[in-house]
Amino acid sequence: MTERFIDSRSVQTEQFKISWLTTVLEDQRVLGYVLLIPAFLLIVVFIGYPFLLGVWMALTDKVVGTPGNFVGLANFTKLLDSDIFRVAAWNTVFFTVVATAIKAALGMWLAVLLNRKFMFSRATRAAVLLPFIVPTVLSTLVWLWMLDGTFSVFNWILRWFWDLEISAFGLVIKEDFGYIRGPNWLGDPYYAMGSIIMANVWRGLPFFAISFLAALQTVPSELYDAADIDGATGWKKFWHVTLPMIKPVAVVVVVFSFVITFADFQLVYILTRGGPNNSTHLLATLAYQQSMHTGNLGEGAACALFMLPLLLIVIILQLAYLRRQGVQ
Amino acid sequence: MSMNRLVGETYSKRLFVFWIPLFLFVFVLLFPFFWMLITSIKTDAELYNRRISPFLVRDPTLDHWKLLFNDTLFVQWAWNTLWVACASTGISLFAGVLGGYALSRLVFPGSTIFSIWIFITYLVPPALLFIPLTGVMSFLGLHDSRLSLVFSYPTFLVPFCIWLLIGYFQTIPKELEECARIDGATRIQAMVKIVFPLAIPGILSAGIFAFTLSWNEFLYALVFLSSPENKTVPVGVTGELVLGDVFFWGPLMAGALFGSVPIAIIYSFFVEHYVSGMTGAVKG
Known part of the structure; x- marks a missing residue:
């Protein structure tokens, strides 16, 4: 008898817990914030904090491996x-x-x-x-x-046209293909x-x-x-x-x-x-x-x-x- | 006679106004890929001979491909890139789906301000943050670890995913959710069982786009990683295949080719999703 009583009571608290959580999450003001937690954490830790840290670093003479001293706007000037x-x-x-x-x-x-x-x-x-x-x-x-x-394909094409032009006018037979280098x-x-x-x-x-x-x-x-x-x-x-x-x-x-x-x-x-x-x-x-x-x-x-x-x-x-x- | 002339005119006009410009665009846009391919299968003797036409391959060889796969860490880099891209896409989608739902569906104090902040972070470039982020990563003990990328890529992926998914969630009728809730479903049940399944095309678009962005990322990977075996494909190919000042163009182009092929294959399967992700991201 007592056992059953305790049992049903623990079931009740369990149910109470679940319904408490669902009731709280039914409120859109709560659910909204809860759903944004992952995005918020990522943005604060990996964008917000680094951004502020970057502003601070810009105001110091920090070199790799040293803490750096505050120098005001010296870096900017x-x-x-x-x-x-x-x-x-x-x-x-x-x-x-x-x-x-x-x-x-x-x-x-x-x-x-x-x-x-x-x-x-x-x-x-x-x-x-x-x-x-x-x-x-x-x-x-x-x-x-x-x-x-040296091996630019664009310059190869330019040289090729140059070569065509020269042979068309019958001026010279060049020894070295690639008389002009191109840009x-x-x-x-x-x-x-x-x-x-x-x-x-x-x-x-x-x-x-x-x-x-x-x-x-x-x-x-x-x-x-x-x-x-x-x-x-x-x-x-x-x-x-x-x-x-x-x-x-x-x-x-x-x-x-x-x-x-x-x-x-x-x-x-x-x-x-x-x-x-x-x-x-x-x-x-x-x-x-x-x-x-x-x-x-x-x-x-x-x-x-x-x-x-x-x-x-x-x-x-x-x-x-x-x-x-x-x-x- | 006059009829013929008219047809001839429109045909030639179509040729000059449409076909030739289109052909030129496509040619220019695809030529570098052709160049990648033929450079990677030429012998060194051909590559470095200025007297012969570079457009022909006289003596195709797979030596550069073999070198890339056998004598470099390329396979390891590809594996690293895949791992980092999947993990950071997963994290970003998780945060993005929940955040996008909250900002598009729920009314709570600060939601507008939060949306504006998301938009601003969406436009913050990695180049602005990489120096202090290096310090943050060392502090967290993640220097030279692939995990540093898994945590830093969401900085540009999460705002993108949220922005894209806000737009997508807004296209799903609110009534569906309200019906479910009248039938006794809680908000969370309605969200997970009604809204999320309907949003799968949008989630897929965000995922495909996020995956390609992480696969292609360069600056963070360049700055955070130092051991050759931890590098991603973009950093490995550009950093480890150049010895001193000597560029080995055959293996380099093979690396560029095989670093691009996986992403091109994924793209070819999901063109529509990719395009809707890309255009959705700028529709705002």
Whole structure:
């Protein structure tokens, strides 16, 4: 009798425990926080704390293996005074703006082409995205090989045309195939920056094209029919119907790509390592060189932090834009 | 006559406005892969001879492939990459699915602010954090450990997954959940048994995209790992196949090829999911 009594009571407390937990979790205010715990912990420990630590490091003269002393804004002023940093900052802005503009323009063109129905259109769309999905450093290695000082395939083609021209005019029979060398793609500062932009465009273009394509497919065809009735031509239809319709997606794609291009590290690291003569450094590669090669962690952290102001401007503009979209 | 001319015009117009540009785009976008392949199967004698056409392979050889698989740690790197990518994708999906559900379905104080913070962290690039994160990883005893990547990759994967899944959860009608709850299901039951199964396409998209992002990541892997046997494919191929200043292009291109093939195969199976993950991520 007593045994049964105790037994049923323990069952009751067990039930009470379960129902207590379910009742508490039925409250969305509690459940909301509980579900966010894993994400919150990851973000605080591996983004929030490192970010604050980075700000602190930027204010110290920390070198690998030492605790570092507080030096105020010395790292920042030192960087602003250095030519290498100023070149890197300018390169970052130039590279980002030019590469993003080219990607957006060519990406739009390719998206319009892919929006038609043709034989193998699905396979073509899938194939076109390949540069974007394979590991960037690995595809950049191919660019390094194609832009090689001695064995560049582009220069081989240039030499081949040069040779054709000469034999066409019947001037000379050359002993050495390869009379002209072609540009030193990665050895000349201007060509090197151009090469980096070219490789970045190659990789990022598919992202623009496929995102724009997805947006194009949401434009109702009635709008084009209406424009046809009004007598609009291809370009006019594009400017007055297509562009306004896909603008919301286009803005987000451009911002997203801008941020990623702005913080790019891999291309420069593989293609030039910042050379020749530190002329192609971006902020990210300079921060890497300062911190990991020179061991000057404080200065490296300060250099990386210089990315923040522009990123913040972009983020704030983006949030404001999204909010306005939300209101509409 | 006039009819013929009209047809001829539209045909030639189509050729110049459509087919030629499209062909050029596809050619340029795919040429580097072709180059990867033929470089990896040429003999050194051919590779380093400037007098012969580089477009032909006269004497195909698998020596570079054999060297890559037998004499380097490539297989180990591929295994490391796979392990890290699976683990970090798993963690990110777990945190992302729960967080995405909370932020899209539940009303609680601070949810808007938290969404905005997720969006901001989504845009924080690894280049901004890698220097202090190196310190955090040493502090946690994870320096030169693959676990350091398993924990650091979610920093960019979790915000991405949450952002993508918020959008996906919003497309699932609330009524389904409400019906289940009227029938006596708790919130958690409704979430796990009704909403999550319906969200599987979205979860798959987020997972595929997160997996490729982790497979391709370079900066953290470069900075956190130092032993050759711990490296991932991108870091191993670029770091260990270059001796001093000498580039061995045959094995390097073989490494680039075989580092890209797994991801290309996965992509070919899940093109639609990958694309919807990618476009979903920017639709906001």
